[in-house]
Structures are given as structure tokens and as C-alpha cells.
Amino acid sequence: MAVVMKGIDVVNAMKEKMVREVEELKQKGINPCLAIVRVGSKPDDLSYERGAIKRCEGIGITCRVFEYDQEISQQELVKEIKNINDDKEIHGILLFRPLPKHLNEDEIKYLVSPEKDMDCMNPINAAKVFAGDSSGFAPCTPEAVIEVLDHNKIPIEGSRVVIIGRSMVVGKPLSMLLLKRNATITICHTKTKNLEETCRNADILIAAAGKARMVTGAFVSEGQVVIDVGINVDAAGNLCGDVDYDEVSKIAGYVTPVPGGVGTVTTSVLAKHVIRAASKG
Amino acid sequence: MAVVMKGIDVVNAMKEKMVREVEELKQKGINPCLAIVRVGSKPDDLSYERGAIKRCEGIGITCRVFEYDQEISQQELVKEIKNINDDKEIHGILLFRPLPKHLNEDEIKYLVSPEKDMDCMNPINAAKVFAGDSSGFAPCTPEAVIEVLDHNKIPIEGSRVVIIGRSMVVGKPLSMLLLKRNATITICHTKTKNLEETCRNADILIAAAGKARMVTGAFVSEGQVVIDVGINVDAAGNLCGDVDYDEVSKIAGYVTPVPGGVGTVTTSVLAKHVIRAASKG
Structure with a gap:
């Protein structure tokens, strides 16, 4: 019978290291913070969000949920993401996709700042993964x-x-x-x-x-x-x-x-x- | 013995089609034009340039060579590329790489307009190739x-x-x-x-x-x-x-x-x- 590679064992090993890293950052006055950007409230998104918040908070990372109405306009969403990009207290952005069909996801994905783009939404990060350049964020x-x-x-x-x-x-x-x-x-x-x-x-x-x-x-x-x-x-x-x-x-x-x-x-x-x-x- | 797949046969077949396409563009008042941007004069670059000019002109495409001194500053090169980007008479840019070491190639590659980037220098085009999106230019x-x-x-x-x-x-x-x-x-x-x-x-x-x-x-x-x-x-x-x-x-x-x-x-x-x-x- 095969050895079962359980996710939880990996999670626990990663957690130990990350808890220390977060403590060190906090001693320097940096409070790691993730913005979760969600348009609408699809059950899958909500479920992943709960998991992400639990995991992050267990390590000492703050999560801020930015929830928008399903009907939000492109212009409004662009403005919101620009604000989140500019917010110095926020270090990372997770944006749920696909976005509702009336929104132009192509514009949004270029908009999310590559430095805050935690799941390789921005093509600049995708290009780095392609080039083998590890300075960006892979999915x-x-x-x-x-x-x-x-x-x-x-x-x-x-x-x-x-x-x-x-x-x-x-x-x-x-x-x-x-x-x-x-x-x-x-x-x-x-x-x-x-x-x-x-x-x-x-x-x-x-x-x-x-x-x-x-x-x-x-x-x-x-x-x-x-x-x-x-x-x-x-x-x-x-x-x-x-x-x-x-x-x-x-x-x-x-x-x-x-x-x-x-x-x-x-x-x-x-x-x-x-x-x-x-x-x- | 293997069938020899000669490049020239492919070139000739492509040429026939492209000559017609260029004629059609010219009838609409569009003169396809390639800017060749070269810093210094490495023999390999010059050789490729000669071949590119001959090939393009044989099809009816105009080539304009922008040759810069080996010692050009980053600031100056940036300004020049911006001008070429903005020039409505120029449709494509081929820039020889690698650039001399004192220049920041990473800045330059993002600068070349993706729409004029003929050899996939800009990471936005690389990301499109990666994603299987054929709207960009592959190398x-x-x-x-x-x-x-x-x-x-x-x-x-x-x-x-x-x-x-x-x-x-x-x-x-x-x-x-x-x-x-x-x-x-x-x-x-x-x-x-x-x-x-x-x-x-x-x-x-x-x-x-x-x-x-x-x-x-x-x-x-x-x-x-x-x-x-x-x-x-x-x-x-x-x-x-x-x-x-x-x-x-x-x-x-x-x-x-x-x-x-x-x-x-x-x-x-x-x-x-x-x-x-x-x-x-």
C-alpha cells in the first residue's frame, strides 16, 4: 500500500516556521495583512475564504474581507482595487475569480499590484513563473x-x-x-x-x-x-x-x-x- | 535518407502570401514599417539586421534602423524607445539583445509597447504565449x-x-x-x-x-x-x-x-x- 501524503503534515510543518516569521515581523512593527476581495457570495468562494482566514489567523496574519455586491460596476471595482493597492497596511491581495460576467476581468488582473498579487493573477507574475524568475508570486x-x-x-x-x-x-x-x-x-x-x-x-x-x-x-x-x-x-x-x-x-x-x-x-x-x-x- | 525540410521553401510560400497582404495594406494607405533598434554594432546583430531588412523589403515592408552608441545612457535609450512607441508610422519594433551591461534591460523590456513588440521581449507578450492567448506576439x-x-x-x-x-x-x-x-x-x-x-x-x-x-x-x-x-x-x-x-x-x-x-x-x-x-x- 502506498504511503499517504497528508496535507495536514505539510501544513503543520509550514505553520511552525511561519509563526516564528510573523513574530519577527511584528517585532519590527510590521503586521502582515491579507485583503480578500470577493464580488458576490458564491458558496465555493465563502468556503475557501473561511479556510484562508482560519489558516492565516492561526499564524498571526490579519485578514480583511472586502465584499462587493454582485452588481458592482467595473469603474467602482477598479477604484476599490486601486485603494487596496495603495493601502500600505495591506501586503497581499486574494481576489476570487471568475468575476461576474459584466465585469472586465482582463483589466482587473493587470490592475492588481504584482507585489500584492498572492495567487498569480497579474500576467507580470505569470511571465515570471514562465521565465523561472522566482521574484514574483506563483499560483x-x-x-x-x-x-x-x-x-x-x-x-x-x-x-x-x-x-x-x-x-x-x-x-x-x-x-x-x-x-x-x-x-x-x-x-x-x-x-x-x-x-x-x-x-x-x-x-x-x-x-x-x-x-x-x-x-x-x-x-x-x-x-x-x-x-x-x-x-x-x-x-x-x-x-x-x-x-x-x-x-x-x-x-x-x-x-x-x-x-x-x-x-x-x-x-x-x-x-x-x-x-x-x-x-x- | 530523411526528407530535408529547407527553410527557403517555407520562406517562399510565406512570401507569396505576405506580398499580397502588404499590397492590400498599401491600398488602404498603410505602409508597414519595422523599427530595428540596435545599441552598438555587434557583428551578429549586423548580420541578422541585414537579413531582416532584405527579407522585409522584399515583401514591401519598410525598415528603419535606429542605431545608438554603445555608451548610450539608460535615460536616453528610454526616451528614444518612448518616441518609437509613439510614432504612428512605425508598426513594429525589433530590439537587439542582450543590451550592454550598463543598461537596465529589465526596464527596457517592459517599456517596448506590447502591440509593437515583434519578438516577445515584453513580459506581457510572454504571459500571453504562456496562457495560449494568440493575441500577442510569440518570439x-x-x-x-x-x-x-x-x-x-x-x-x-x-x-x-x-x-x-x-x-x-x-x-x-x-x-x-x-x-x-x-x-x-x-x-x-x-x-x-x-x-x-x-x-x-x-x-x-x-x-x-x-x-x-x-x-x-x-x-x-x-x-x-x-x-x-x-x-x-x-x-x-x-x-x-x-x-x-x-x-x-x-x-x-x-x-x-x-x-x-x-x-x-x-x-x-x-x-x-x-x-x-x-x-x-
């Missing part, structure tokens, strides 16, 4: 994958990593983060031929396709490291990943569960970003 | 690779492409362009294990490592498509690619020569970008 989820691998002492350099999925939220930025760590990366997707065989040849297999339990035992080889970034709801209404956990955990060497795997770590990465932004500020 | 060399593949009717969708090299000039942007075309891409580099085997498993192998003749027969399988993006000078002072052409052409199905392959096509892509910029202007 939280791919960085959470790296934290899980590092915490479990999985070697990245020289390893063959296969990623299923090519989104700008996970697949593409994760491929660049792993490339910077000297992995050999393969990006697969719906048009990939011989997908199962390609996946079996990986040292590390990362599922970020958004398709419930698509990674069956046939995708996995003995001893492989399998990371599940999917968060899906199956036909029976249960939360599940992209990996068929029951099948895969019998074959793989290491596996992350869903829930309780990578997703658990993303808000710790968010907190880490806020601390880094506050340290620079 | 010329990776796009030249795509032109070579398309001209030779090599199927990209669903094919397994292995790229050796992860630069921001070729490897990384090319991987994103191919991913957008639904290839399954693998990026290899100096830390890749089993490099030869990985390369042999590709349908299309692209060498962009900058290492003379490193791709020997052992990297290639029967019938494979091999694209050589390398431009090196060997110990004997001869121009050569990353591919050992003599060995590889006996095994591969298709191969590009060096010189006379991908490199020949880059200035045609540059011209294509100028026409596109002029059409929007």
Missing part, C-alpha cells in the same frame, strides 16, 4: 504540490514528471516550477495519445485534469509518486479527486488523498506569500 | 519551427514532441505554442536522465540546446521528424546545428539542415508580425 496550488513533494522528501531534480492538465491555474505553472527544479516534464491532455503508457513511465504523476477518478490503476506503475490536484464531486455527491484512490493506492509508492491532500496546503502557501510580501514591504 | 524562432512543421504537413495535434532546451527564446515558448496545437510536450535539459531514450520515443524531436552536434544517431528513431534550432560554430570554425546531420539524416524521416533550416524562416515570421501589427494599427 498557490502548484506551489502546494511542490511543498507536498519537498515535505515528503521526493526528489524532483532529474525525475520524470508527467502532468495531466494544462490550465493556467495548475498544469502550466506547475510544469514551469518543476522545470526550474530540474525535473523533466511532460504535459498531457485530452488529445494525448497513449496516455496510460505515458503516465506509467513517470517517476511522479500529477493529475490536474478536473475529471473524477480518471487516473485508474492502469495509469500507475509500482512505487510511483501520485499527486492528485483534482477536486470533483462524483455522481453520488461525494468529494473526490482525479485519481481513483482505491485502485491507485494499491500500486503507487506515494499518493495524496482528496480531500486532505494538496488542497489543504494551498492556504498555507497563501499565508507564506503574505509573509514574503510583508517582509519586502 | 520569432519558435514560431518559425511551427511554420516549418506546417509547411511540411507534419501533424502536430496528438503528436509526442520532445524539446531539448528550456530557454525563454526557444524551448519554453515553443512548448507552449505546440501545447496550444494539442501536441503532448516533453521538455528535456542537462539534468534529464535517459535523454537518448526519451528523444527516441518522440514523434517530433526539437533540438534547441545550443550544443554542437549533441543529437547523434542514438537520439533518433526511424522515420522521426527532427528539427534543429541550434546555431553553433564547431571547433573547425564551421557553422553547425545541435544535430549531427550526417548521422541523423540516415535514420530520421524528416530533418532541417543548419544553415538553411529554421534560422532562415525567423525573419519571415518577423515580417509576418509586422504585417499583423500594421493591420491592427
